[in-house]
Amino acid sequence: MISTRERILDAAEKMFADQGYSATSVRKIISKARVNLAAVHYHFHSKEELLEAVILRRAIPANQERLELLDACEAAAPGGNPGLEEILRAFLAPSLRVVRDPALGGVVFMRLIARLQAEGDLWQKTVGGHFLPLLDRYGSALRRALPELSQEELFWRVHFAIGATTQALRGTETLELFSGGLCRPTDPNLILDRLIGFVSAGMRAPVAVHSLSGGTK
Amino acid sequence: MISTRERILDAAEKMFADQGYSATSVRKIISKARVNLAAVHYHFHSKEELLEAVILRRAIPANQERLELLDACEAAAPGGNPGLEEILRAFLAPSLRVVRDPALGGVVFMRLIARLQAEGDLWQKTVGGHFLPLLDRYGSALRRALPELSQEELFWRVHFAIGATTQALRGTETLELFSGGLCRPTDPNLILDRLIGFVSAGMRAPVAVHSLSGGTK
DNA sequence: GTCTATAACTTGATAGAC
DNA sequence: GTCTATCAAGTTATAGAC
Secondary structure, three states, X not given: OOOHHHHHHHHXXXXXXXXXXXXXXXXXXXXXXXXXXXXXXXXXXXHHHHHHHHHHHHHHHHHHHHHHHHHHHHHHOHHHOOOHHHHHHHHHHHHHXXXXXXXXXXXXXXXXXXXXXXXXXXXXXXXXXHXXXXXXXXXXXXXXXXXXXXXXXXXXXXXXXXXXXXXXHOOOHHHHHHOOOXXXXXXXXXXXXXXXXXXXHHHOOOOOOOOOOXXXX | OOOHHHHHHHHHHHHHXXXXXXXXXXXXXXXXXXXXXXXXXXXXXXXXXXXXXXXXXXXXXXXXHHHHHHHHHHHHOHHHOOOHHHHHHHHHHHHHHHHHOHHHOHHHHHHHHHHHHHHOHHHHHHXXXXXXXXXXXXXXXXXXXXXXXXXXXXXXXXXXXXXXXXXXXXXXXXXXXXXXXXXOOOOHHHHHHHHHHHHHHHHOOOOOOOOOOOOOO
16 A cells, blocks of 8 residues: 555646646545545645645655666767767656656656746756756766757757757647647657767757848848 | 726736636736726636737737748748748747837747747647748648758758747746856847757757667667 | 644735825 | 626635544
8 A cells, every 4th residue: 555645746747737737636646546635734834845745755756767777888988078868868767768668757747847947937946956066067077978059059959959859748639630640659768869869969060150140131 | 007808908918827727816806906806707708718818919019020021031032942941940930029119019929929839729729820821821831942851851940949939939047047047048149140050950850760660769 | 533613824806085 | 998896716724532
């Protein structure tokens, strides 16, 4: 039998992902989790801390693994400089495991992350900080893999890449809809391959020479 | 003096963008707009219809312009087949105008769009349908610009591109934060140039040969 | 650790005077 | 078209029994 605490986390994760944080009341959560209202406040003190717990349960081990995978692939690479695709794969492999395994949250968790990321404020309050150390390590690996890019240019491309990744991992309902059912949720491995193809090409794009006075048509 | 109706729309747009739809109560909106509570229900019937009105006010003219720009660039292109960058630019030019002009909603409106897009359910209920006709026209233009891609592959790449675009137009707070202030909100034209560079390279990426049994590392 | 009961407040929406 | 007054329901959170 799963503990009360876990049942609350599971229900909250699903409902925050499906309906958003503020649209999900603690009462809806407890009714789904079949627990008592006071149990939530006993275990998590407040709704906001509950959200934080929901995310950290998954994000802490995944980020730990991301660091280890980067270490491993730097150790294996010639000169300690792995290629762009390898770096992207090290970062995304834990996400892929999460998506594949419902016990790790599955797509539900990725949808929640996507949602929070779009909200900005909540993201920073809850988990933003837990991703900053990652950024350091991965940032410097990327700089060595793409030495022709200025620091600024690199940041912009990482920014775009985060957008594409979020979209890819969020789930495919929108895509299924607008592709008329042609694109269906196939093997997540395949999605990852496509994503890495897209992102690595984008990050290697020739540096644009920007017109001095703004777009000349 | 701006009409009551417009004042409500302006306040609602800003607050929905900043705090999300369900975290924004009608009462917070009326206090910002300095109007009466009943005025909202008089003009818009319900909170949900208010959201719809907020979006359609901007989206209808912008989408109209997107169609006209595509017509124009197809008429000008040799064989009626404009290149990838031209198509992307036609689609994004109206977004750029919105971002540049606070009177058209500015970044605020784009932030709202990004948020709704991440929410999925609300998106489809409110505006999803208004983008479908666009998809048809732009989809076929893209197919002609990238004939080497299968229909399915193309849809996936459009999906990723939407993610990158959403991220780019949402505003640069996150980017500023994690770049340590190096990337600041410069000329939106420049952002657009970078985005188009990234996305067009991603869409032209070589088609990956996927391993038959899943990732072989 | 789990429960009931309840406090204290906010929510979207409407009726009806002007 | 604009207002006040009010409804019925739902909100987070806590006190205190077991």
